[in-house]
Amino acid sequence: MKEFIIQKNEENQRFDKYLKKLLPNATTSFLYKMMRKKNIVINKKKATGNEKLAAGDVVRIFLSDETFDKFHVDTEELQKEYDMLKSLGLKGLKVVYEDDDMIVADKPYNMLSQKASDKDLSANEYLLGYMIRKGELPFEVFQTFRPSVVNRLDRNTTGLLLFGKTLNALQELGEHIRNRSIQKYYLAIAAGELKEELKLKGYLLKDEKANKVSFYTEPIEGSDYIETKVKPMVSKNGLTLVEIHLITGKTHQIRLHLSAIGHPVLGDMKYGDERINKKYYESHKVNHQLLHAYRLKFPDGRIICSEPAAIYDKLLESKNMREKAAE
Secondary structure (H helix, E strand, C coil): CEEEECCHHHCCCEHHHHHHHHCCCCCHHHHHHHHHCCCEEECCEECCCCCECCCCCEEEECCCHHHHHHHCCCHHHHHHHHHHHHHCCCCCCEEEEECCCEEEEEECCCCCCCCCCCCCCCHHHHHHHHHHHHCCCCHHHHCCCCCEECCCCCCCCEEEEEEECCHHHHHHHHHHHHHCCCEEEEEEEEECCCCCCEEEEEEEEEECCCCEEEEECCCCCCCEEEEEEEEEEEEECCEEEEEEEECCCCCCHHHHHHHHCCCCECCCCCCCCHHHHHHHHHHHCCCCCCEEEEEEECCCCCEEECCCCCHHHHHHCCCCHHHHHHC
């Protein structure tokens, strides 16, 4: 007999989904058969599979060791992955807020939010390792539940990432992101001098193969509506510090919208101005897009902020210009 106690991270998921993670090599029909025969029970009671798990629930599985091992995850390989994650540092990722349910981390440039291939290491892996080192993600839980990054930033966009530590948090944060009830604000250095606040609207069409998007003023087949608010804060030396309120959230939306109005993000190699980018690479070593996810406003009124790198002040020739502009 095997016994598993449901932890806080794992609660609020359907029992059949939990079993499928615990015994991924078993068929769904086999798992339901074992529940009907009371070979798999919750809190010593017969289960149907659609129960919502709660912390402290006790799952007992009455299978032979041979059968259990055949259907169970490859514990040896999983242990190797777990140990590898535990050995990782944060690699420039900074935790700016944390509670029992979530982490808000400040991502540096040249770091993926989530891995694109099995060989990648992303902010998601570094934060998993952080939880493991703190003792908040024991190996037993790791077998059936993975905390995860909720929102994504481009590799070379810096700023705030949301990471759900529990299943409840992942579900709630995901719902907030879908409903746009978490308000997201960015800071960017845009080429040219913007003088007035803009509410930009249009349509974005993504080319999956090229990982690039195109802008249209009218809808076309396959396009998505986009809306972006742009507020100039400081203009100097042919550059403007802008605050961007992301109304919709589509791939490369901010970079595309600013480029479409002739004020591309400085350092943007995909949608930016090559001549301007070269100038500021030579003068200030700007080697990535200066776009920073700096402010999150939650439905309960909480606001979490992050300051962008010092290069923003250097380009505007003022140590405290951002603070003055925000007053």
